[in-house]
Amino acid sequence: MKTEISNSLQGTLAVGANLIDATLDRLLPSADQYPFSIHRAMRHSVFAGGKRLRPILCMETARMIANKDGQAPTGVEELGSVLEMLHTYSLVHDDLPALDNDDLRRGKPTCHKAFGEATAILAGDALQTFSYETLSKLRCPADARVRIIEEIARGTGTVDGMIGGQVVDLESERIEPSAEVLEYIHRSKTGALITASLVSGGLYAGGTDVDVTRLRNFGRSCGLAFQIVDDVLDITQTSEQLGKTAGKDTASEKTTWPSLFGIDASIARAEELVKNGCAELDPYGARSQTLKDLAWFLIERKK
């Protein structure tokens, strides 16, 4: 049974990643589009690998909410692709010398290493801009489109979204954060975009306010669990396994979930969060199985 689910999940992940790669390739300006350098830099970072987890979460949520014999709503892969563009823009800027100063990302040169710092700053900007251009033309009613845009902008914004998390994360390198601040960083930096991926998928499929609340609760729990596991992986895995420099947090004496609570308690907390998060999806019965499997998959990367 465990193997069967795992095989089915492998299929979901592989099919989803292929669909998103093809859609990103179709949507993004081509490498031969003037001005060339910016479009090549955008594509360099978008196609540097990555599991396309946020798009897959979005598409599976839309499939669950639409409830049409397992069919995903037409065009939802375009929304999914935007979530990957936004994730990539945040990585491109996060890797810059003034921020994390990383040379490698997913085993390849970071954008500023390959194209120079000025182009990397503008390529990150452009991925964000192009995301909203794409969202404005999604194949769902305009009412849903503006709600999706609001949800995604908040999830990547400053108050309790992605940029807010990045800011506090940067500041916490100088001032040791409390457990409360660390939770804010985790919920905002990674969790908020994961939640926006789920909620926007639900809105695309015509979800109600009750659906949105359930998806938001599921996303908040799983997003926090995902980031806790990320901190654990930084300690327990090699650079090769991670596709980026391992042990950076320990080397920089950065406060992380495992440094505050230990590895075992961190893993236990992540598992509890996913369990509680999945309970939010029980009203959808068997249709929620893939999303639940995905949530467990996110934290099982630790093994």
Next chain:
Amino acid sequence: MKTEISNSLQGTLAVGANLIDATLDRLLPSADQYPFSIHRAMRHSVFAGGKRLRPILCMETARMIANKDGQAPTGVEELGSVLEMLHTYSLVHDDLPALDNDDLRRGKPTCHKAFGEATAILAGDALQTFSYETLSKLRCPADARVRIIEEIARGTGTVDGMIGGQVVDLESERIEPSAEVLEYIHRSKTGALITASLVSGGLYAGGTDVDVTRLRNFGRSCGLAFQIVDDVLDITQTSEQLGKTAGKDTASEKTTWPSLFGIDASIARAEELVKNGCAELDPYGARSQTLKDLAWFLIERKK
């Protein structure tokens, strides 16, 4: 007569700038909103001065198209404020060490000088993100909102928008541009956002496709004229008059409109462009007078 128009225009500019300042203050997260540093950095740059020309062009266009006894459509100042946020985000990133490396902007320390480079990168990002959050909630029908979002995202994008212009401008410091490339830079870097300001104002007021075409033609002409005059001002004005370092283009031997065609021919070209642009607005009769006056004002800064 000339003085009368000028007084009336002064009023339009002063009233418009005050309304935009108040609206930006109301919309933007307060300086006491956690995380503090990012919100203070955003506000530092947004409130560093500036004439709020793009918002005023947007609001005056909406007033002209709405044709309701000179009343601007309710809430259009929120759209106008977004145009200023986007303009500011581009300045914050343009001023960074990896791009133009400017210490002063409108006579005040640039964002990275005041808050550090990491915060400045994220503050620019955040101003863009918050712009789309604000657009998603504008007080016009959802159909108009998604068209406005598309128009603005294209106008600030890579293909023939603001970022495209910045990229080619940066590259032209190394490879001397042809007159054709220089016109691409000018049209894209500054003209595209000015055009988007006009067109989005027209869409907010319920403009038709015919209105949009006229506004786009007016914007393309006046936007190019505006940037030509900007190049002239870099030569003819002092740093104090400009509020930024003057003579930078000459010092860096940068190719500009006056370096290719001379100052007098550049001014003549700008005047011709504004004249032709204004003719596009003739069908609106007397209602178009303020916009026409604004167009002439934009290039009369040269005196």
